Amino acid sequence: MSLHGVKIVGVGHYAPARVVTNHDLETWLDTSDEWITTRTGMKPRHWASEEEATSDLATDAASAALVHAGLSAQEVDCVIVATVTPDYDFPATACQVASKLGALDKPAFDIAIACSGFIYGLTVASGLIRSGVYRRVMLIGAESLSKILDKDDRSTAILFGDGAGAVILERSEEDSFLAADLGADGSRPELLYAQGSGARKPLDHAALDAKVHLIHMQGPETFKLAVTKMVESTDAVLGKAKLVKADVTFLIPHQANKRIIDAMARYLDVPADKVVVNIAEYGNTSAASIPMALSETVRAGIVKPGDIIIFVAFGGGLSWGAVAWRWAA
Numbered sequence: 001m002s003l004h005g006v007k008i009v010g011v012g013h014y015a016p017a018r019v020v021t022n023h024d025l026e027t028w029l030d031t032s033d034e035w036i037t038t039r040t041g042m043k044p045r046h047w048a049s050e051e052e053a054t055s056d057l058a059t060d061a062a063s064a065a066l067v068h069a070g071l072s073a074q075e076v077d078c079v080i081v082a083t084v085t086p087d088y089d090f091p092a093t094a095c096q097v098a099s100k101l102g103a104l105d106k107p108a109f110d111i112a113i114a115c116s117g118f119i120y121g122l123t124v125a126s127g128l129i130r131s132g133v134y135r136r137v138m139l140i141g142a143e144s145l146s147k148i149l150d151k152d153d154r155s156t157a158i159l160f161g162d163g164a165g166a167v168i169l170e171r172s173e174e175d176s177f178l179a180a181d182l183g184a185d186g187s188r189p190e191l192l193y194a195q196g197s198g199a200r201k202p203l204d205h206a207a208l209d210a211k212v213h214l215i216h217m218q219g220p221e222t223f224k225l226a227v228t229k230m231v232e233s234t235d236a237v238l239g240k241a242k243l244v245k246a247d248v249t250f251l252i253p254h255q256a257n258k259r260i261i262d263a264m265a266r267y268l269d270v271p272a273d274k275v276v277v278n279i280a281e282y283g284n285t286s287a288a289s290i291p292m293a294l295s296e297t298v299r300a301g302i303v304k305p306g307d308i309i310i311f312v313a314f315g316g317g318l319s320w321g322a323v324a325w326r327w328a329a
């Protein structure tokens with residue numbers, strides 16, 4: 001039983017100006033627009049410039065959400081950034097973002113759970129509001145994955161893009177948060193990981209030469225698990241929220257591969273017109289993909305009060321999760 005309800009009062013998104021097309025990738029990789037399009041559904045993706053880092057992308061998305069909500073940064077009580085491409089190992093990227101926004105002296109922290117970051121973040125942020133700890137929380141999913149891509153590895157270089165999506169959550173009489181289903185399995189991190197400068201094996205010259213700081217993924221196995229876990233998590237969250245599939249207005253999945261989304265929708269028996277897909281514009285932006293897709297959908301004016309939205313993701317960890325949300329006025 002929660003003390004308060006929570007709703008989303010503002011959304012925003014941002015993608016860096018630099019656009020990298022499949023044809024651009026063809027110029028240095030043994031790949032083709034045809035392969036990338038048919039195997040992933042991806043067309044262009046956006047890559048940050050040398051000067052841009054994750055906090056810059058996050059700040060732009062958050063600023064757009066503040067304008068959308070008609071709020072100033074000082075009216076936000078807490079800033080959370082979901083990212084696995086932080087500006088620094090520490091301090092948290094959220095601290096940079098809060099300062100840049102002008103949310104001065106406010107609590108700020110990161111959530112690092114890869115592509116599931118927005119789902120975990122939405123659950124944590126909603127919990128902080130529903131339990132009465134804060135009145136307003138800024139939640140941002142932001143990534144500069146291009147900075148940790150092995151640009152010579154065609155199996156990963158083509159997949160990932162940069163971007164940010166932000167939502168402002170606010171205490172409310174109505175409660176939009178219906179249920180969450182979260183899970184993780186850390187037994188096989190190597191399926192999708194970047195060892196980076198982690199304490200397991202501190203970075204040295206040999207490690208850098210071996211490119212351990214960049215993304216490594218076992219694609220086909222991750223693909224199968226992504227479909228299975230996102231289907232299971234969606235079923236579980238519908239059950240917890242006492243909903244049936246026909247109640248769903250929008251399914252907003254993590255955008256990892258169009259074929260993953262199609263397979264999941266088929267298993268779940270959700271018609272294509274209810275599934276939000278923007279992978280052809282941005283590629284896989286990890287923790288940013290769901291809030292970017294939500295922001296685009298809300299700003300298109302097609303989300304109405306009472307609509308049921310299922311957010312669902314799968315990613316490194318391995319981790320997965322879904323949230324059932326009823327849109328409030």
Ligand SMILES: CC(C)(COP(=O)(O)OP(=O)(O)OC[C@H]1O[C@@H](n2cnc3c(N)ncnc32)[C@H](O)[C@@H]1OP(=O)(O)O)[C@@H](O)C(=O)NCCC(=O)NCCS
Nearest residue numbers: 031032035115154155158219220222223226256257314315
């Ligand atoms: C990465 C992914 C697109 C690869 O697609 P796939 O259909 O599984 O392809 P495979 O890895 O089996 O490779 C098939 C062939 O295409 C080749 N290939 C891989 N990448 C290629 C590229 N960019 N261009 C051309 N050929 C490519 C492979 O080398 C392989 O060739 P071979 O048959 O001669 O050995 C897909 O596995 C995927 O999307 N995985 C999951 C991503 C995901 O879930 N992420 C989760 C959270 S972020």
